[in-house]
Amino acid sequence: MKERVGILGHRGYSGAELVRILQHHPRVEAVLLEHREDASGGPRLRHAEGPPRLPYSPEVIRSEGLAVVFLATPPEVSMELAPALLDAGARVIDLSGAFRLRTAENYTTWYKALHTQPELLAEAVYGLPEFCRARIAGSRLVANPGCYPTAANLAIRPLVEAGVVDRAAGIVCDAKSGVSGAGRKPSLKTSFCEVTENFSAYSVLGHRHIPEVLQVSGLEEREFSFTAQLLPLDRGILETIYFRAPGLGGAMELVELYERRYAGEPFVRLYQPGSLPDLRGVARTNFCDIGAILDARTGRAVVVSAIDNLVKGAAGQAIQNMNLLLGYPETEALL
């Protein structure tokens, strides 16, 4: 019999992606938990099947025996719901930023809001399996990483661990994201006519994802420059990362460094030295593709890291975490 798992926030882009991927998961069955009134009108298809829907309540979690509940909700909603879900015996995978930072103060600094469940921060495990796998399996509350930090940390942390980066010179991360990263709520900034044939930076100087990179990558605050920019496309994040690596002889050394670090990792793929990934290669996959060049002219290395922001940057990674929580093969439904 299949294990049942719940999804709150299934109408957003990350929530819908959870539904889409879980459809092909052989061991779990998704249940949609309706938390807010559904204003989207009735079904347009005659015989729409899809996952069963239940009104959300802690009792439902318990009576339905939901092993895991995904929160694809804004951070304030995740903070509100997480305690009761845990009390009801579910393990929680939160896709918002509510439980990613280690302290309530840091949350307030970057999210400009109070953290209403500071006591859960100590318990929450950051759900980047490539670096936190051991702790994830035994946890009750997984803070699923942000999309930008997933691509950034997978590219940067091995460099920092290996000590190849000139830390004084720092790292520049020029990041570009598709529009689905901004969520499904209508706004002028994500309107078709404003985005198409356009490109621009946003959240300049204070993007909420910066502290996640600092927390995981091992970089100090002044070592990490980050710019988020909006691409006129639906899905994908590509980050172009610049740094000085004075001890390196060539791109091959960089690629081999990654290769050693990620040996056996199912979701990190490396490009040949001198080749860089594109977004098409990762679309609708849970892969993070990484490529590197070393520019002899300038002495700078360039690493490019690409993911699908809704898969490895959200729903796919959440399911990877669910697989770890429930003891399934980590790649189930994701390859």
Next chain:
Amino acid sequence: MKERVGILGHRGYSGAELVRILQHHPRVEAVLLEHREDASGGPRLRHAEGPPRLPYSPEVIRSEGLAVVFLATPPEVSMELAPALLDAGARVIDLSGAFRLRTAENYTTWYKALHTQPELLAEAVYGLPEFCRARIAGSRLVANPGCYPTAANLAIRPLVEAGVVDRAAGIVCDAKSGVSGAGRKPSLKTSFCEVTENFSAYSVLGHRHIPEVLQVSGLEEREFSFTAQLLPLDRGILETIYFRAPGLGGAMELVELYERRYAGEPFVRLYQPGSLPDLRGVARTNFCDIGAILDARTGRAVVVSAIDNLVKGAAGQAIQNMNLLLGYPETEALL
């Protein structure tokens, strides 16, 4: 009576843009010079008017009294045609890279081809009016700048002149361009299905436009890191430029630095400190929009420079140069 000017290569995107803009020029009339066989079939409109067409030959230039000829042709064709055009008495504005670099050796290094008219390199004037205005007016041969270098040099040279950049730390220029920058010749790389919903770097490590930036900006080779990337849109270049500016107190100082340098310049527009330009603001205009922020967290400045690659990055700037050559108001047909 209107002055007549010729266009070679009017079927490419830059050439077509020359035609489009010159239609509204009150003092000149464009003549299309047919150099190669026209394989594009007859006109589809019943009463297409458009500029008159003439078969190209040096005699035609002379007999028609064309004061200026635009070469919207590949560099090898520009090198082939320029001498005869100059002999025929025309002044030449070349939109290719043929005459932009100062030495034939440098050309060979970056274009991987011999320069067949090295003696013309000494005479050619680099057509970036904001920095070379005085020399342009009296020249016979204008090398119209590349699209990436136009955006880069307008942003970087004032910083270098003012001495605010930490040269040892260098400058990172993360550049993004629309597809029209690659020209009209069909190729898999610019096919719709390969570009839409995609983003990727190209010409990694050896983009031909790098030496133009070195030549004009005042930077040394190892100080300038450059990555060209392809946006899924038609027109526009946006460059995100990172550097350390240890002596600066804030973005306002940067913006004021630009404001002093570009006082009176009709085609450079500045954004408020902390605001950055987007591509939509420059589309189909001859403006270069520049904005700056200073990240107190990291001590790095970020300058964004945006142009329309077919206008200020090609045809518009070429007409700006033509206005200078012919003694017209510099902004004629361009505002």
Next chain:
Amino acid sequence: MKERVGILGHRGYSGAELVRILQHHPRVEAVLLEHREDASGGPRLRHAEGPPRLPYSPEVIRSEGLAVVFLATPPEVSMELAPALLDAGARVIDLSGAFRLRTAENYTTWYKALHTQPELLAEAVYGLPEFCRARIAGSRLVANPGCYPTAANLAIRPLVEAGVVDRAAGIVCDAKSGVSGAGRKPSLKTSFCEVTENFSAYSVLGHRHIPEVLQVSGLEEREFSFTAQLLPLDRGILETIYFRAPGLGGAMELVELYERRYAGEPFVRLYQPGSLPDLRGVARTNFCDIGAILDARTGRAVVVSAIDNLVKGAAGQAIQNMNLLLGYPETEALL
């Protein structure tokens, strides 16, 4: 001295297009009338010039001596403001649907709302110059046509007048529009992620533009089938129009029929028989391009009509009407 004209609703797409085109009009100066609070934040450019701004009031119209006021506002706002504007001595060009239909009943049927100024309907002149030129010049209140009806009526009315259509078989008009036709107000339906890589019909069975086509084209209700569909692009309307024309020998006869009807018309362009227009050819122009084929296999004719929905379908046509009102050359600022 330039004549001054006012624009209400300059932040919407049609209003912004009015501003853009009027910038190049040699005889008029635009004034932006601020009717609602401006919530869009301060200017991002340092020295934004643009047209002067005034708070809207009928007194301002009078004291500023505005000859014409453009209403680029929703129909309910246009109905509210038009009487006072007319009283203040301005001539009004309304870009909404408020004054296009001849009766208040018809308005209520299609707009699902009461008409609050029924007495103005008799006075309003439908602003399609190719068919109503004589009446426009002398009018006080011009109802600028809808975007779909402009393309449809220019294609269909000459056919009906010439009697070539098999009326019993009727006309099918399969219409496709870019997203800017839906206006600038954010909504899920016009969000980037919902529109890109998508295509769909909307306002099925009751599109508000249908009665305008019936009123102008000469077709009876049951003779005209219309489907509006949303293209994943910014601007442009293309309508594919199917009908039986039993008496016609070939596409040439159709094209010649249009040619006779539109002889001397500056903004209707015809394609060669067998060639059909595309959206690119009309983008950012005030042209309506028309092409025709006759399918010997099926006995059906196909006519394609293409415009830029923001220009000939809105702001450009409104300025064409203003030129008529003020006695200027009809093409001023529009070629």
Next chain:
Amino acid sequence: MKERVGILGHRGYSGAELVRILQHHPRVEAVLLEHREDASGGPRLRHAEGPPRLPYSPEVIRSEGLAVVFLATPPEVSMELAPALLDAGARVIDLSGAFRLRTAENYTTWYKALHTQPELLAEAVYGLPEFCRARIAGSRLVANPGCYPTAANLAIRPLVEAGVVDRAAGIVCDAKSGVSGAGRKPSLKTSFCEVTENFSAYSVLGHRHIPEVLQVSGLEEREFSFTAQLLPLDRGILETIYFRAPGLGGAMELVELYERRYAGEPFVRLYQPGSLPDLRGVARTNFCDIGAILDARTGRAVVVSAIDNLVKGAAGQAIQNMNLLLGYPETEALL
């Protein structure tokens, strides 16, 4: 042990889609057959796995024991290769138009070329499972349907069978396709800058897919008007189909008609009466979505049929046919 199947033409869009879908097929393993020289350069990923590759020859088919070979090749190549493949004991599913029409004369009329294997036309079975399922299972050579005809025939044939269409008035099919339908070979018509922000008709009056609709739908030549148009998007075909259905009382009757015809069909989905499908709903699926309205105003019915041109319109349907040939559940790898 998995059955092995071969793919010729795996670099084209349909071929790549075959590879993508077969990756998830539990019973077959794909083998890529290299027929032409590979000019695409080496792999960019370090450890690209993907299906095994073999040089194509009839002997390889035999020695490898390939049960089925997919031809994702142009029709002239399919005609050239099919006989040897059949001789080698493989069953062939051809995705080109080579074997879809019943007579060599008809092929010549529409494809403007001689048919080099006319004797195979009698044997070939048209691979539209919803109408030809019984014959497909036992065949050696399946002519996989064209993309436009798949959407058209699934919508139209039930109407013709049920006798609800006013045949004298005929059917208008206004069809729109994404760019991948034109294949991967670079051409100006499918270049990004020509397609983006554009929309246009193509293959006017003689689209090769018309005879497939005539052959399958039951319509006579003069009853079927068809226009193919290019959407600025990657994948998807949507057809808007107009006809008179004098005996019908409402859209519900139409939807019920389809419901009866397609009861039990796994890949045809119906929309509620009055709702019409969009492209997003079928992207990357093997579904054909159908919706219907009946316009009481005009007495015309409108049916919209939507598929993914690379899935139900090509590779997905080919795998559906393979499942039938090999006796697997028809939906294997396709839901």
